[in-house]
Amino acid sequence: MTSQEITPTKRASRAGNLAEGVYQALRRAIIEQAIAPGTKLPEDSVGESFGVSRTVVRSVLARLTVEGLVSQQPNKRATVASPSLAEARGVFQVRRSLERTVIETLAGRMTPAMTEKLRAHVAAEERAQGRDGPESIRLAGEFHTLLADMTGNELLIRYVAEVASRCSLILALYGRPHSSECAVNEHQMIIDALVRGDEETGVRIMDEHLTAVATRGLLDLKPVRERELKDLLADYRPLAAKS
Structure with missing residues (x-):
């Protein structure tokens, strides 16, 4: 040969x-x-x-x-x-449960390198605010997959990636322009709670955050x-x- x-x-x-x-x-x-869609x-x-x-x-x-x-x-x-509203709400419900597990796994276990990587990602989200709706939605979803990656749990990583992708699609279908913008500050609060090792607060903020994303997103149908x-x-x- x-x-x-x-x-x-x-x-x-x-x-x-x-x-x-x-x-x-x-x-x-x-x-x-x-x-x-x-x-x-x-x-x-x-x-x-x-x-x-x-x-x-x-x-x-x-x-x-x-x-x-x-x-x-x-x-x-x-x-x-092109998921229905009922399917969309079901996806967000599953996602909330998965991401609680992510917070519980990471709280108090954050290394300086992990924290720096997350803060750099949030900085990219801030730069995209008001400039590009699609990019804001993509970066918002990637924040959550980045968190899941840091757990090292392959099954959790896969499931979070799948539901985060579906939620991005749902926001593309039902979301208002720039509906993800106010989520950036919520992402920063999640990082702060993880660094402090405050699992209870981190879970609460994540739950409130995902509820707010769903509320902001599922409003009107885009042509x-x-x-x-x-x-x-x-x-x-x-x-x-x-x-």
């Missing part, structure tokens, strides 16, 4: 990297509201947008379906999920923007290529 030959292992690795890149790009496009996601159009095969797209759509960001019915095209899918995904192709 020459050095130029591609082994099955390398071929599988490249395919996996392609799929991961498209997954990250498409997921971000959904969360950032570039693609509105209810938008159809034809495999050929998505594949052409990212320069990948329909097989890759199919695996990505299946992964996003498991996370609740995409809806797939038998013999029908995949679409960006679906009628644009070509290829145009919507154009800005996300470089993100897919990075993986």
Whole structure:
């Protein structure tokens, strides 16, 4: 075998990297509201947008379906999920329980490096205030996944990531413009409680915070923007290529 030959292992690795890149790009496009809830996601159009095969797209759509960001019915095209208000409230209810566990795990166990990382993220949220609604929603969700990552509990990390993604989609569907802005100060209060080791206060603030996010978000329905899918995904192709 020459050095130029591609082994099955390398071929599988490249395919996996392609799929991961498209997954990250498409997921971000959904969360950032570039693609509105209810938008159809034809495999050929998505594949052409990212320069990948329909097989890759199919695996990505299946992964996003498991996370609740995409809806797939038998013999029908995949679409960006469009949860009902009842489903949205159920997601927030589950999320509150999961994030209480995150607070209970981290309170009193924060290292200086962890604290610095969280405060840097909140600073990024502050810079996004009033400037970019979609970015504010994405950063707000990432604050919670960052907290979960710090627990080291793989199952908790996965579940929080999934519900946080669904909540970002819900805010894209029902939220008012910049409805996440007043959450930044609440994030700072959560960090302060964790650093003090004040579990009770941290749990209370997190619970109040998520209740407020749900209240601010579930108000009015945004219309679906009628644009070509290829145009919507154009800005996300470089993100897919990075993986």
